Amino acid sequence: MALTAPGQPPTGDTPAEINGQLRICGTKLCNASGHPVQLRGMSTHGLQWYYQCLTTGSLNALADDWNADVMRISMYIQEDGYETDPAGFTAKVDNLIEQATARGMYAIVDWHMLDPGDPYYNLSRAKTFFTHIAQRHNAKTNLLYEIANEPSGVSWSRIKSYAEELIPVIRANDPETPVLVGTREYSSLGVSAGATESEVVNNPVNATNIAYTFHFYAASHGQEYLDALSRAADRIPMFVTEFGTQTYTGDGGNNFTRSQQYLDLMAAKKISWVNWNYSDDFRSGAVFKDGTCAANGPWTGTTSLKPAGVWVRDRIRTPDDFPTG
Template sequence: MPSKTNTPLATSVDVTNQSDDWTLFEVTVTNTLTTALDAETCTLEVEADEAVIATFKSAWVTLEMEAIPSVSGTTLTITLQAEDAPVFIDPGDTFVIGFDFETGDLTADDLTCTAWVDEGQGEVPGMDTPSTRGALSVGTDGRLKGEDDLDIQLLGISSHGYTWYGDFLNPHTMGQIPSVFNGNLVRVAMYTATDDNMGYLDFTDGGQDNLRDEIKARVQEAIDADLYVIIDWHLLYDFTYGFQPFPSRDFSGTVEMGPEEWKSHAIDFFQDMAETYQDTPNVLFEICNEPNYSTPENSPESPLYTWEDMKETAEEIISAIRDTGAQNVILVGTPEWCQRLDQVIEAPISGQDNIMYALHFYAKEHLPEPGQHVFNMFLAAMAEGLPVFVTEFGTTMASGNGGVSQGDTEGWLSALNDNMVSYANWSLSNKAEDSAALATTAEADTWGEDDLSTSGETIAGLFKDKPSGSKLMQAV
């Protein structure tokens, strides 16, 4: 066990029942720290006359934990052990430790009670960053882990399309993400095809090389700021623009690029990134943002890709990354705007480590309530222990407009926090839409808290209010 420090927690002692030959005490313990604490790091020490301590009978706690007592001379020491998942106490919250002695007529003045936390818990911990938590992995429980093999939660913000709003990814912004949003993550969203020919696949080889260099420069800025960073191959409606990502689909329009060529570009891109960042703990790879199909008129009977359609291609991209020796966490998109986790549950990728599956939601449209389609997908994934990472969410409707719903956003983030699921908000831009985190007047190199939009203010507030520890509760 870690050594103890003089970092006390507030206590109050009451006699709650007694008779001529026994006395029951309850000690209310308050978390006076500015961060959540793991209740297992708490210790209660009770000092009294040796004759009193010798009559100790039993101890308990008003948490889903076991109170473990030990007696030595004039001291009763009570530590706590979780029965199942760890129990976290938010700042200002209380719990009660009770104990009794086979001695009557005792008062609170007969005892001296002191509660404290383990070494390191008495200080406000630093943010979970690559320099403090190191390289990431995915545990057998489906949770993201730091290099210490303990759970870690990333939260931050995604850029909008890099070729449109890439100027908002710069050293100034990388410094603002932790200070304004309390974030430790940035997502670099690089569209692969767009209606104005500004996606990666729209460019010639020379243009692709230039874009790669720019992406690497932005990643380095994130590394310099001690952030985790997602490199996002932002597939969306590639098929609409003539690029066919996956086989097994007939298409009535003009195909500019078939699935083999599309896959070869993805593999080439990610092998380059993997070779560059395989020893860099900051970097995660998102290999297919939203593997949608196109529009119903292009394939009336089945307009949307299924997991079966895309799984083999995803596996080939993953294998190509792993062939470089890189073990970075890989985030895999899921069907229908990254919502159909149920299809993945039935046939997850096997034989590969450090794989997580993307879930996307827009809080005002995809309500955080049981019975709602997307939230049901999330609940099912948590019940099955599927590794999930919310690589994109919004405070608005899926269109990016329709106003901001703080209550629904808070409901979603509460569920994610309780399950230690990481998330990135869409989007870090000054685009004239409600989901943008910045006002349209914000400047890329100078923006601050005064430049936040309604969505940005909502996210900043919720991120800052998030307990630094998670209750680690399973969704029900």
């Protein structure tokens, strides 16, 4: 399916067809017509564990029943991920990019570095991977590149340097796709280490068409995190590429009240968001009940959903002013 090219009038009726090539304009994510937009969608779980959950039926449901604008493709690097089979995992990402594209969704290519927390540990792998992705998919207008999932244990200046070394490698092959840069201490803007958003605001990455990521888990991350996200979004482009309604482990009880406070803030400031996660992992943050993937559904409706799944599906399906055209 041909998606809208940069600068061309929108055609079709899917999110990616209507809005075309995204770009950062000021502190917002904007569509091809220059209008600020807010993407809302889901992240996969690690492809090494839950690739079987990403079937024709489940992806159709995500696009057509959930009405998701975006799917985050979560490819772990360690933990039996990319480093064990670079060609195999790259092929999985290629396939899921095509699947999202065929359904008119945006796709976040998530370089899911987690442990170790220093993004430089995987820099050479990242250059190889993103060179391939950017060369193969640079004609697409429905992608975003998340280049460091959750940096930890390192300074913001080191994360910034990593981004400034990797982004030119991507731009050499794909000058248009927005790049999402992880922030310090598990993409908390440094809040989890007692810092504030000022370290990023006052020392931004030297690159254009980028946004910064923020992750939160509502049962663990309260007003201090909410306030930091709010202040940051007034100064720099922010994208919540991962959140849960539970604790930071992705498990435990749901705090839907706090979650709604975050969603209200993100709606008001047009901060795009992606929920963790679209699988049947046993934890409460996985939207499907145990065994759903092995049984191949049912994928539509709420029969197979845990409480968090029911809640987030309803929020993704709630009408807003996206797509704007």
